[in-house]
Amino acid sequence: MKAKIIITPKKAVVDPQGKTVQVALEQMGYQGVIGVHVGKYIEIDLAPGTDQAAAQRALNDAAHRFLSNPIIEDYKLEIE
Amino acid sequence: MNFAVLQFPASNCDQDAIHAVRLLGHSARYVWHKEHSLGDAEAVIVPGGFSYGDYLRCGAIARFSPVMQAVKQFADNGGLVLGVCNGFQVLTEAGLLPGALVRNRDLQFHCEHIFLKAATVDSPFTSKIPSGKLLRVPIAHGEGCYFADEETLAKLKANNQILWQYCDASGNLTDTSNPNGSLLNIAGVCNERRNVAGLMPHPERACEPLLGSDDGRWIFESIFAALKNKPIARAA
Numbered sequence: 001m002k003a004k005i006i007i008t009p010k011k012a013v014v015d016p017q018g019k020t021v022q023v024a025l026e027q028m029g030y031q032g033v034i035g036v037h038v039g040k041y042i043e044i045d046l047a048p049g050t051d052q053a054a055a056q057r058a059l060n061d062a063a064h065r066f067l068s069n070p071i072i073e074d075y076k077l078e079i080e
Numbered sequence: 081m082n083f084a085v086l087q088f089p090a091s092n093c094d095q096d097a098i099h100a101v102r103l104l105g106h107s108a109r110y111v112w113h114k115e116h117s118l119g120d121a122e123a124v125i126v127p128g129g130f131s132y133g134d135y136l137r138c139g140a141i142a143r144f145s146p147v148m149q150a151v152k153q154f155a156d157n158g159g160l161v162l163g164v165c166n167g168f169q170v171l172t173e174a175g176l177l178p179g180a181l182v183r184n185r186d187l188q189f190h191c192e193h194i195f196l197k198a199a200t201v202d203s204p205f206t207s208k209i210p211s212g213k214l215l216r217v218p219i220a221h222g223e224g225c226y227f228a229d230e231e232t233l234a235k236l237k238a239n240n241q242i243l244w245q246y247c248d249a250s251g252n253l254t255d256t257s258n259p260n261g262s263l264l265n266i267a268g269v270c271n272e273r274r275n276v277a278g279l280m281p282h283p284e285r286a287c288e289p290l291l292g293s294d295d296g297r298w299i300f301e302s303i304f305a306a307l308k309n310k311p312i313a314r315a316a
Contacts, residue, residue, distance in 0.1 A: 016184075016187050066144070069137055071180040072180045
């Protein structure tokens with residue numbers, strides 16, 4: 001079982017990395033790019049037999065308290 | 081006065097903090113991040129560095145170190161806590177200070193001297209800064225851009241919690257004098273109770289003319305004065 005967490009900067013936070021990547025894409029000739037946001041991807045391997053609902057709750061808690069900073073980031077959690 | 085200077089794996093400004101406090105005539109000792117007690121410390125410095133390699137986010141892992149329980153307790157009891165650079169990051173991650181520090185807007189690591197204006201002298205960290213005096217202090221950081229949402233910024237202003245702002249040599253809060261993009265040129269803030277403060281610049285590296293400036297002394301002198309005058313909040 002694997003948990004996948006995608007962490008992205010909140011829109012209100014200036015994202016110079018995203019902006020830099022956007023400019024680079026444009027300069028490389030890619031057209032139609034109107035925004036780029038650079039975030040983080042975390043994969044967590046869970047022991048086989050882990051209760052998925054319990055894992056969801058625990059990892060939401062971990063994502064909110066630790067893996068992301070809710071002041072500056074949003075996260076999406078998926079368990080498969 | 082006894083100062084406790086925390087040490088996390090990869091803190092690297094702990095020695096400078098110890099040196100500065102001792103240079104100014106007070107005592108300081110290291111407290112390793114795994115310790116559960118601050119001993120008889122009367123004030124705590126959370127020093128600069130790259131604790132835990134800045135992995136995940138700066139200060140995100142250090143904030144869960146065992147010693148931070150003691151620091152939280154100490155702060156809840158009114159004890160004075162000063163976070164410098166990575167220490168500021170640890171304190172915001174720990175929720176002991178509002179807001180967050182993100183990557184510098186130009187994506188560059190800034191290692192230079194800046195000017196700081198004390199936005200208020202109404203705090204144990206700024207009370208001794210002479211009126212109108214600008215502090216020349218070095219910065220050395222890649223993630224020092226202060227961010228807080230509109231509501232938090234409004235509260236900081238209303239409560240006079242902004243302690244230091246980046247300014248030019250004439251004391252103007254300009255965009256060019258802002259090295260990292262911090263909102264409102266914020267270099268440092270305190271909590272509502274005014275006993276916990278953090279700043280990105282390094283006052284502990286500006287206590288001797290040999291290092292280019294001794295303006296950092298004013299911040300330490302403010303803390304010494306506060307400790308002298310208040311009933312001591314003993315660490316647990």
